[in-house]
Amino acid sequence: MDPTSPLSASLPRVGILGAGQLGRMLQEAAHRLSVPVVCLDTPADAPAKQLSLASANVANGSFRSADDIRKFVTEQNVDVLTVEIEHVDTHILDALLKERPNLRVYPAPSTIRTIQDKHAQKAHLRAHNVPVADFLSVATPADVLRAANDGGFGFPLMLKAKREAYDGRGNYVVKSAADVEGAFTALNPKRDAKALYVERWVPFVRELATMVVRDAQGHVVAYPVVETVHTRNICHVVVAPAQIDGMLAKKVQKVAEQCIASFDGAGIFGVEMFQLENGDIYINEIAPRPHNSGHYTIEACHTSQFENHLRVLAGLPIGSTDLKVPFACMLNVLGAPSSDLVDSLAACRTSLTVPGATVHLYGKAGCRADRKLGHITVVADTFPELQDKMGTLLKMDPTAAKAVQAALATAGGSAAALAAAVSPALRIAAPKVGIIMGSDSDLPVMRAAADILDAFEVPYEVTIVSAHRTPLRMVQYAQDAHQRGIQVIIAGAGGAAHLPGMVAAITPLPVIGVPVALKVLDGQDSLLSIVQMPRGVPVATVAINNSTNAGLLAVRIVGSAAPHFREKMAEYMKRMEQEVMGKVDRLAKVGHKDY
């Protein structure tokens, strides 16, 4: 029944508590690696069990029952036990570890226990110097008021349940003193004095997340940073990579790794974060298991979150967490408000005609509003392509319906514009081209490059960097550019025009030089300063004052490996030809004397 294989000296038999969609996707990875897996859950045809002879009919029981877990581990000869949901009885896990010397439980029961209690989780993180928002345990509504006033939390603040909180359940935004009683009752009708805590309101600009895999030796490796978009507090859209500066992304990965390094045991973890306007990061919460924000990794990364979870469970090496495609997006397929399956799957049907879209249905037995029925991953070579594909899907997505209606009223026709209007994560694209110039007096010349990039929808940034007046800033800019995600630099300069060549001497990126004409010498000084570079350091020089051509060259460079932009360039050239042909016709018609 179990295909065994010598991928390692002894592949363990993995038991998973729960057999929902996360177990199902773990099962898929397990088949490929020949890691034997068995899932414990009540329904005989639970999503994960549908994919397995091993789990069928043998592992029926509740992952919330200590007795069922004990029976499962014993009868199924489980070597490594893990969870696809953190709401399990961790004390039985501790007991089993004592009883069965060869059993491993990953993540460690203590890790799961800390994370189950969001207050304990925050306390743990704060104790390990991981940035979290201020928080305080509250026993009564009076405690909440005290926290808001004397405690300095102010309003609004978050009132949160410590346990069994997920998909937005257990959270309450308390806007003023008048809300406190109601919030307390809503979250804690039994008035348990240990159930709630308050958290300072975080004025975040976006929500970020990253998966982190940790092996039994404590090595931690982060996946790319993604932006998550929630609708009614449920994860709705994930954009990978998040369209933020690459240096900020590295910082976010570091914080997430630091966070997971503080826990015990092996496994994959989801880390959800808030980003503030100033680039500060606060950890929001941790999931000690595969996570919705990491589903995109199946199609978009070298190793999926599911495979890496199994790898560290089985003692195999951690696989590369890098993206293998430039951009990816995930759309959750949630039960429509009507609870109708046909309504709910409209975006899935549409996605069958969207190149690069992959449907994952979970095989769930019933459909109800907001139930996670599946997800769609979309990959794309360019950000405009991603926007376009996602716009096409969002139009059909019942969860986005209201937002789509609102956006359609303002966003104009294109699917890409719709996507950007519906989902902020699809709006901002991290710059691919940096336009720099020695002085603001160069701006009138350089503006044309930006106009071209706008027209081709290539994301860019514009700033002033002077070789002679801000030499250190220039060095910094040239050193960082590729780390931030910039692919091409356009540099304009006049006279003894050193900026393009100096930047090219530092960055490994292609640098386009625009000679700007000054009052004397007609720009010949600028041209020769820029073009006559020594062997070893090339500058792609365009004509004097012709930053239009610099913009077009940047598009051609970005398009050299991206057919999307190459096709747009071909169209642009066709239009130029037609314009001239129009003049040919007119000249023929009216004659050269009247032209």
Place this chain on the structure above:
Amino acid sequence: MDPTSPLSASLPRVGILGAGQLGRMLQEAAHRLSVPVVCLDTPADAPAKQLSLASANVANGSFRSADDIRKFVTEQNVDVLTVEIEHVDTHILDALLKERPNLRVYPAPSTIRTIQDKHAQKAHLRAHNVPVADFLSVATPADVLRAANDGGFGFPLMLKAKREAYDGRGNYVVKSAADVEGAFTALNPKRDAKALYVERWVPFVRELATMVVRDAQGHVVAYPVVETVHTRNICHVVVAPAQIDGMLAKKVQKVAEQCIASFDGAGIFGVEMFQLENGDIYINEIAPRPHNSGHYTIEACHTSQFENHLRVLAGLPIGSTDLKVPFACMLNVLGAPSSDLVDSLAACRTSLTVPGATVHLYGKAGCRADRKLGHITVVADTFPELQDKMGTLLKMDPTAAKAVQAALATAGGSAAALAAAVSPALRIAAPKVGIIMGSDSDLPVMRAAADILDAFEVPYEVTIVSAHRTPLRMVQYAQDAHQRGIQVIIAGAGGAAHLPGMVAAITPLPVIGVPVALKVLDGQDSLLSIVQMPRGVPVATVAINNSTNAGLLAVRIVGSAAPHFREKMAEYMKRMEQEVMGKVDRLAKVGHKDY
């Protein structure tokens, strides 16, 4: 048991004859789409059945038995019947179609029947004007001699069995008249007069293949063209895309589509071809099912061959067949000569540490020499990366062991060099950069660009294209370049240097211009002719005679989206710095007078 979903008005229940690795991978795609699938095969734990509650214990029987097939279709309420192996009884399929008006069989039984008999297959293709090598049915050894001599087939020729031939079984290379008797006995010990045919020897330079998907309405869409490498007549390595000119690849896809358009019914087909030195293509053979040469599509294409097969079976739209990564390679995991599982899986274990490698084990019960136990797909952003990763795997691959030993003796140290030496498909990379010049007198200047590209392992081509003396050739070159896979053009010219600008006016690719100095004017004429382009058509101009910088700029452009080349550029710049620092030290040591 069956998760049903309204992905289409009525998703059919798909029955697959056979439950090996192809059925297993079909099963994986079926789960995601919620297409109910059931497989017929003898072992209860056959590879495909391990992934399915639906097939377990219920669909035991032989796909070669008419009775078992009838029972399977009836008891399992199969709506669409398909095959994962073509050696089935097609007459029972015809009979079932008559008995059950709502049943569909894809591909059509007549298609499977034609393809089962390789002689009938060739006759069918020839009748549809698809290029195949000459062939002739032979009843006796005397017929073979007659074909070779009077028939003009000559020696060597291929003697082939019409039926039950796969993985090289049923083929015999007859080198001379002396081989004929032995070949006849080997392939046809019973001397059945209808069993064999001869085929003219095709002096091919490489074997190509492509998957083609065909829907019930007869639309056909080809996947990318791949190069296949066989070891002991078994598919061993597949490289995608084949490193051939993009225009030839389009022609190959057209031939393959024409080929599959000639058959009836829906499904995925593998088309194996020979490419001759002159670019001519001959079809070798067709598989009416998912095929080993298409396994790479799971990780590397928008829609896998398995998903597209299910889609056309279920009446869903054909998914995009495009690559979503730049390069991919597949290595079959075959049973080692020792039949030992640990030996056989050595490359699999290694692949766990290779970024972009994905292991697929099929869960087969036993290991014997040359048995297909699994496969490894590797994806990469650049061809040198692909070579490097594949070299690492081939070193550990028992099937390649002899070739590796031979190559290690000559290939130098690097994994990339090893891969190129072991597998010709990994040797030639299609050019990414085109170097052109107006005259051979420019070659001494332009050669330095080629040297740089050699050093960075960027594949390129060099040719003469003159704007003034071969204007039509220039237009053709500029029009085709991007269709052939070129990403950047470097053009050198002197005097009234029109070539770079004229090429840039036609191609959407970035064009780098190298002003070549003539005897008068010091190259200033060339420089101004190249750099001072009008608005709308940019040329990336470098310094006079400095084609080194043109090569470096091309590397930076190729590297703008490929970290592999960007890192190499950073290393190159570091080396330049160290060289100068060496001179600094020497000058300090010996003093400027003695320097």
